[in-house]
Amino acid sequence: MVGSKRDFGYRDGNGRFWAVKLDESTYESGALDFNQGLAPGTPYLTATSTYPLRMRKVNCFNVDGDGVTVRRSFYVGTATALNNIAAAGQVTVSGETWAVSSVTGERLKAIPKTDSGLLDGDIDNQLITGGTGI
Helix, strand or coil, X not given: CCCCXXXXXEECCCCCXXXXXXXXXXXXXXXXXXXXXXXXXXXXCCCCXXXXXXXXXXXXXXXXXXXXXXXXXXXXXXXXXXXXXXXXXEEEECCEEEEEEEEECCEECCCCCCCCCCCCCCHXXXXXXXXXXX
16 A cells, blocks of 8 residues: 555665565665565664665656656665666666666664774773863
């Protein structure tokens, strides 16, 4: 049903699957390459999130029957699909063919698991200077 959302599987650049809630009628398209079945316990990712990563997407346009240019972005489930769409210069989603104007790769926001040891305003500064951090 148009407008209804359900979980799809997004594979990040490290091969890890994430569950992401997206529009059902759009993202069932094979060209966007989202996994249709997810294992229980798959971690969730918000589609518009920037942490821990920003999903890869393709920006497209289409000229409708009235000559109006319509622009739309689609998230893409795998890096291989993004490369294929970029090479083809178009993608067909829900029966409509869209020309590609640009692609954006996945962006990972890495946060170190351990402290850097630098005096960069975190707990190290407070311990050395006797500050309270307030």
